[in-house]
Amino acid sequence: MDLIFEGVKKAFWLLVTFDPEVLSITLLSLRVSGTATLISLIIGISVGTALALAEFPGKKFLVSLINTGMGLPPVVVGLFVTIFLWRSGPLGFLGILYTPAAMILAQAVIATPIVTGITLAAIQALPKNLRLQILALGATRFQMVWILVKEAKLPLLAGVMAGFGGVISEVGASIMVGGNIKGYSRVLTTATVMETSRGNFDVAIALGIILLLMAYFINLILTQIQQRERPR
Amino acid sequence: MKNTWLIIILYLIIFSPTLGEARKSIILATTTSTQDSGLLDVLIPIFEKKTGYFVKTIAVGSGLALALGQKGEADVLLVHSPADEKKFVAEGYGINRRIVMHNDFIILGPAEDPAKLKGAKPAEALKKIASAGSLFLSRGDNSGTHFKEKALWKASGLNPEKEKWYQQTGLGMGQTLSVASEKKGYTLADRGTYLALKKTLHLVNLAEGDAILLNIYHVIEVNPAKWPKVNAAGAKAFADFIISKEAQEIIKGFGVNKFGSPLFFPDAGKKEKELGK
Known part of the structure; x- marks a missing residue:
């Protein structure tokens, strides 16, 4: 129990003193996971919408694959991304293994199926006639898609939160492709693992608390947007 | 909706990720003990300041560190598994295996x-x-x-x-x-x-x-003849640094204040057989 109290005290102390190392780790977490989420949104919303609107043989199979992908284990993603990025691997020429860019790549791979799956479900949940109605009112195909995405905004924001929540909290892929390098590719989760194995449990707890606080505030902002624009 | 775009744009401005690497980097594959004890946190900043190289420390077990070296995925190794190290060097994967320290x-x-x-x-x-x-x-x-x-x-x-x-x-x-x-x-x-x-x-x-x-740590440079992509100059600079007088003095004093006794004993230049006597 003492330990948890010590951890809370430490977290408070690290926060109020703006500890430069903790600050840079926190900012990197935000930067990496935020960028990865952004990439996954661009890919996921496009692919999810296209899939929801298209009809083709094998669609059910593809959807089942995406739904399975929503639970991709980060360590498995980390392993494959590492092998691809090795100097001897197919993407080795990029030379980005053990960099934040590699972490963004791995996290985008984790978040994309989540966003795709939620987009797919959100667009499919819209009333079927809506599409016909929009087209009947003279909208172009592109305008129709845009209106549908806007209609599905609330569940899509839930998709953003799920994707971001998935990557900001994962550790397996980040530690494998990022290497947990001090001042360079160390993020909140990998730092927590390292401090735990160093026996600095108070610092580890403090980092955990900072991670939770950050996730909370990001979700608070997103929830504000989501709930304010609630129709009806 | 306007707010959402504002947030995204602000985000892009503040956190626009830097993808490229300005400095030349070295990948150091090492054991968990050198990182968990905190020794590398003291040594590496000094080396980086001195040489301008950027060290990417990958702390894994000696077995994996050697495997990474064998595939040319690391430039320099700091490991403690003498029998496997000898095999690694004998098979031509590593060069300049030199003793660093022991505990x-x-x-x-x-x-x-x-x-x-x-x-x-x-x-x-x-x-x-x-x-x-x-x-x-x-x-x-x-x-x-x-x-x-x-x-x-x-x-x-x-x-x-x-x-x-x-x-x-x-x-x-x-x-x-x-x-x-x-x-x-x-x-x-x-x-x-x-x-x-x-x-x-x-x-x-x-x-x-x-x-x-006895637990003996050696530094090994990955053989650039086998893997042309290896940063041979950087690997050599790191290996030379860790057995330099300056680094060996730091190893000698590391942990004395905090734990009451040294965690590692510097051995640069010694023979393996001389240790523990």
């Missing part, structure tokens, strides 16, 4: 010491653990410590792999020590990591001070 392994266990190891020689101690059937925690991760532990079992003529009291954690040294402490089991650890974590553990040192328990 020793110790056999740790709960203070109550159910198998009565206290004061026994290492091989004898393992036999006692086996005959008492007391819980023993192995790293089980092909690390230098794991290889040393296997060699010790072999020396005592036992094969514990299938025994119920023999459990493999598959974790790093720090975490394995925590597991042993919580489960009141015996384990083998390097003294450096043990001293660094001592305050959080309920384990005591039960067997030590035998030549077989």
